[in-house]
Amino acid sequence: AQSVTQLDSQVPVFEEAPVELRCNYSSSVSVYLFWYVQYPNQGLQLLLKYLSGSTLVKGINGFEAEFNKSQTSFHLRKPSVHISDTAEYFCAVIQAAGNKLTFGGGTRVLVKP
Amino acid sequence: DVKVTQSSRYLVKRTGEKVFLECVQDMDHENMFWYRQDPGLGLRLIYFSYDVKMKEKGDIPEGYSVSREKKERFSLILESASTNQTSMYLCASSSLALNTEAFFGQGTRLTVV
Numbered sequence: 001a002q003s004v005t006q007l008d009s010q011v012p013v014f015e016e017a018p019v020e021l022r023c024n025y026s027s028s029v030s031v032y033l034f035w036y037v038q039y040p041n042q043g044l045q046l047l048l049k050y051l052s053g054s055t056l057v058k059g060i061n062g063f064e065a066e067f068n069k070s071q072t073s074f075h076l077r078k079p080s081v082h083i084s085d086t087a088e089y090f091c092a093v094i095q096a097a098g099n100k101l102t103f104g105g106g107t108r109v110l111v112k113p
Numbered sequence: 114d115v116k117v118t119q120s121s122r123y124l125v126k127r128t129g130e131k132v133f134l135e136c137v138q139d140m141d142h143e144n145m146f147w148y149r150q151d152p153g154l155g156l157r158l159i160y161f162s163y164d165v166k167m168k169e170k171g172d173i174p175e176g177y178s179v180s181r182e183k184k185e186r187f188s189l190i191l192e193s194a195s196t197n198q199t200s201m202y203l204c205a206s207s208s209l210a211l212n213t214e215a216f217f218g219q220g221t222r223l224t225v226v
């Protein structure tokens with residue numbers, strides 16, 4: 001079985017400040033990792049994914065995430081946020097040999113002017 | 114443009130009614146998923162299907178069933194709706210290769226009164 005924990009349910013941040021959203025997972029086997037974003041009244045869309053190779057993954061809209069196997073973490077970062085980054089962000093994991101995509105509880109980011 | 118379409122954005126049903134939520138994808142994807150989204154709980158997997166007429170229970174299947182008679186269509190059925198099934202329901206699809214992203218519909222907000 002696998003699980004995903006997002007440590008912060010809400011993160012308020014000022015415009016142009018950096019933001020980090022934390023994600024930890026548990027799994028007994030190798031996994032693939034994803035970050036999705038949900039803008040208000042919309043479905044989810046993929047920000048970035050880690051499959052293998054370089055542990056630093058770059059995604060859309062200036063986001064990046066770092067896979068840390070020893071700490072079983074996949075934290076998401078952006079060096080300078082915009083008002084338009086206000087959204088809910090979900091970390092997700094799938095086992096390399098499975099097909100069940102499991103999500104964390106979500107982190108709501110509110111960017112203030 | 115890839116698309117996952119859910120038949121309704123908003124639904125209001127009475128307790129005890131049988132409810133059908135429909136999802137259609139146009140990407141010839143093998144995998145299809147139904148999640149419910151509740152504040153603070155993230156997305157929880159109800160059922161998924163990896164082929165026509167094949168289905169597997171997710172984390173919270175109780176009170177739900179599914180049907181996949183055609184590859185492009187995946188239906189979620191609430192046999193007898195209850196107020197605790199009031200939620201946002203999200204459908205997703207993905208190709209069989211695990212390193213591809215899941216595509217989501219816009220969601221159906223179901224209210225059971």
